[in-house]
Amino acid sequence: MTATDTVVLRPNAGWDPRILVCACGDLVDVFIVLTERYAVIIDTLINTATATALLELARAHQGHRQLLAINTHADWDHAWGNHVFAGPGAPQQVPIIASRRCAQRLRARDARALLAAKRADEPGRFDDVQLTPPTILFDEALAITGGDLTLQLFATPGHTPDHIAIYIPQISTLLAGDAAELPFPFAESAATLPQLRDSLARMAALDPAAALCCHAPADAGPKALAQNMAYFATLEHHCRAALAAGVPAHPAAAADVEALVGFPYDAAVPIELDAAALAGFYRPGHQAAIRMMLAYLAEVGS
Structure with missing residues (x-):
């Protein structure tokens, strides 16, 4: 193996x-x-x-x-x-x-x-x-x-x-x-962002004393739920402000979307984690989330 x-x-x-x-x-x-x-x-x-x-x-x-x-x-x-x-x-x-x-x-x-x-x-x-x-x-x-x-x-x-x-x-x-x-x-997509946030809220509403995730430190605990909800709330805040300032809902493929919305990857990672040590797919994942949020907010009317 x-x-x-x-x-x-x-x-x-x-x-x-x-x-x-x-x-x-x-x-x-x-x-x-x-x-x-x-x-x-x-x-x-x-x-x-x-x-x-x-x-x-x-x-x-x-x-x-x-x-x-x-x-x-x-x-x-x-x-x-x-x-x-x-x-x-x-x-x-x-x-x-x-x-x-x-x-x-x-x-x-x-x-x-x-x-x-x-x-x-x-x-x-x-x-x-x-x-x-x-x-x-x-x-x-x-x-x-x-x-x-x-x-x-x-x-x-x-x-x-x-x-x-x-x-x-x-x-x-x-x-x-x-x-x-x-x-x-x-x-999964811009359309499922609300579903994911609703799922996080539903899990947090259980107020668990312990929580384990498949992709998180085993000792992360229920705090991970609050951190995830805060991430999406911050993402929405930055994307709403960016759209209001004229950022397009669908930036060009080569665009630096972190800079466009003012939400760099390092700021998206909880402070107790070392962003540089995380798996390499998280940064493009953050960039994909920015694009999804921009598209979603534009679709529903930010």
Whole structure:
């Protein structure tokens, strides 16, 4: 396995010990929740190697519990390990729970095209991935009653249309998936910006005592929700002012949009994070968010 294809347990930094945080290199964190009845795997990782390692971790902590799996959404780093849990080649058949739209996305032409592209870019790494839809589907909400803990699954669109988050009321813990992220989450398009902000507000309204994200330091906690909401509020403020000053709603491809709206990348990153040390895609992600916000505000009338 490559460096990002290793799967290890993160040391517990204060969250409930029934939640295991599993790090796939520095790519993504996924989770195992141990209830009285179930060992619930939340997201299945990226390929056979990582999904198998995750399954082995779950089995090591399973005890008498039944295994379940959840997909927060169909993105490649969250659901491309599904074939290890379901289907004819799976070493063990495990129910996979997700939104109906997640199943649709995994069956879509775009998913097959992305898999083909990744196979071409990284020979061997994704060759045995079989795009496998979840097996138990819901639309807006679903509860898994685990005995001591209840996992409340609920729709949180915006990052993707199929995204769900999980809240565990008995321990006031939110598993936000990619609906919250540090330094900021990504909207799918200008049209979904309001959905993502609504999803953040809905999660924050739960007032969780603990929160874990798939792409944030494990100790970020509920503060990440407030930081994400503040990011979009600041982004909107700068973009409204820029439009009022005559900045076009659709700047040229070569335009320095950070300068146009007066919201540089370094200012968008929470102060406790080192902007220079973050993954390289966050800066273009911030620039894309500026373009989305300009387009959205112009469309609805800023």
